[in-house]
Amino acid sequence: MRPVFALVALAATFLATAGAAPLPIARNGAAQAAIFLSQNPHPTEQFAADELQLWVQKISGAVLPVVTAGADDPGLPTRLILGTAAAQDFSDDLQHLAGSDGCAVRTRGAAIHLFGAIPKGTLNAVYTFLEHNSDIIWPRARHVVFSPNPDLSATATNLMDRPASTCRGWGFTVAGVKEPDFLWQVRNRNNFGGQNRGPNHEQYGLFQETGGHNFSKMIPAATYWDSHPEFFPVVNGRRTATAGCLCLSAPGLQAAFTENVLAKIAEAPGLSRFV
Numbered sequence: 001m002r003p004v005f006a007l008v009a010l011a012a013t014f015l016a017t018a019g020a021a022p023l024p025i026a027r028n029g030a031a032q033a034a035i036f037l038s039q040n041p042h043p044t045e046q047f048a049a050d051e052l053q054l055w056v057q058k059i060s061g062a063v064l065p066v067v068t069a070g071a072d073d074p075g076l077p078t079r080l081i082l083g084t085a086a087a088q089d090f091s092d093d094l095q096h097l098a099g100s101d102g103c104a105v106r107t108r109g110a111a112i113h114l115f116g117a118i119p120k121g122t123l124n125a126v127y128t129f130l131e132h133n134s135d136i137i138w139p140r141a142r143h144v145v146f147s148p149n150p151d152l153s154a155t156a157t158n159l160m161d162r163p164a165s166t167c168r169g170w171g172f173t174v175a176g177v178k179e180p181d182f183l184w185q186v187r188n189r190n191n192f193g194g195q196n197r198g199p200n201h202e203q204y205g206l207f208q209e210t211g212g213h214n215f216s217k218m219i220p221a222a223t224y225w226d227s228h229p230e231f232f233p234v235v236n237g238r239r240t241a242t243a244g245c246l247c248l249s250a251p252g253l254q255a256a257f258t259e260n261v262l263a264k265i266a267e268a269p270g271l272s273r274f275v
Contacts, residue, residue, distance in 0.1 A: 022153040023078045023110060025133075029061030029150040033078035038085045039069040043203040044119035045083045048126045051187075052080065052114075058144075059134050060152040078154065079111040083122050087115035093160065097121060101191055101205065102162030105129050112157050120205030124161070124189045132156035141184035167192050167207070182206065216244050218260045219253065228252065 024032035033056075035049050049066050057063050065074050081087075087094065090113065093104045097117040103125035106113045114125035130136050133154050136146035169185055169192025179200065182193050186204045193206045201207070221241035224231050230250040232241045246253060265274050 022155045023107070023112065023157065025056060025064070025078060025080075025152040025154055026060035026062035026149075027151055031062040031064050032076055033064050033080050033154075034074050034076045035064050035066045036079055036081045036086070037066065037068050038083050041068070041083060042119040044205040045122050047203040048082055048114070048119075048123040051123070052082070052126045052130070055130050055136060055146075056152065059136065059146055059148060060150050061148075062150075062152070077110060081111055081113045082115065082126070084115050084117065084119070087113050090115070096160070097162055100162050100166070102160075103128055104161075105132075105157055105159040107157040112154055118205075120191060123186070123205050125159075127187055127189055128159055128161055129154070129156075132159060138184055138187040141181045163189075169193060214264075216246055218257050218264070219246055224256070228256075231256070 026032055035052055037045060037049050041049070053064050053066055064080070065076075067073065084094070087104075087106075089108070090104065090106050093106065094115075094117050096102075097104065099117070101116060101118055101120040101124055103114070103116045103121045105125055105128060106115075112129075114122060114129055116122050116125055133156055134146055134149065134152065136144065138144050169190040172181060177193075182200065182204060185193055186206065191206055193201065193204075219231050221232065225241045228250070229239055229241075231247055231253050232239055233243050233245045233247050234240075235243050246257075261274065
């Protein structure tokens with residue numbers, strides 16, 4: 001019996017509309033579709049193409065060719081077109097998705113467009129497309145569930161998903177995190193990795209973040225204890241620099257704290273979050 005799973009999406013708006021006739025993706029394990037990218041795709045869009053190719057192959061056995069603009073069209077029946085640049089005809093969708101990493105899947109004839117207003121939206125569109133055209137899920141890091149289907153078709157080809165939340169993810173513990181853990185987050189359409197900046201954050205579309213447990217570190221005792229002991233708390237009647245806290249009512253603390261936070265942010269070009 002084919003496994004059935006029920007998934008609950010929190011704080012998101014999702015719309016699916018009836019599509020046209022099913023479009024072939026694979027037949028007898030052979031490719032019936034090609035993946036199309038712009039000539040100079042963003043790393044996240046390139047990763048989206050790689051993920052679509054990977055999971056279609058695992059599900060159906062078919063290796064879909066990835067074609068960049070200007071290359072020869074392999075002439076397969078279905079075209080899977082990725083990215084914002086190729087979705088300009090869907091201006092209403094792009095306007096609706098603006099300011100988010102939401103995604104859309106739209107069909108024109110034998111062409112299926114997968115896109116968002118930003119590259120992360122295109123990656124999310126790939127996972128949305130896969131989940132609605134197969135039974136694939138990623139229930140845990142390093143685990144995936146799907147039914148093999150050598151005759152895979154696209155039946156859900158008009159989809160829209162705009163999350164209500166701007167930051168989504170699961171925080172990891174001090175046990176640490178490895179690339180499969182980041183990928184698990186990404187494949188479930190999260191954008192917060194739960195750890196500081198990783199080597200593949202750009203292609204995954206995750207927030208570029210730094211910091212974490214850094215409140216008292218912004219006013220280090222080695223720098224401020226001698227000149228500003230009032231920045232530090234009183235514990236059991238004595239002011240101390242080792243309590244891991246700060247005296248928030250101390251005059252001048254806010255200015256010094258802000259200056260140090262801004263300096264820390266300046267050390268990390270491309271930063272999108274400081275936590």
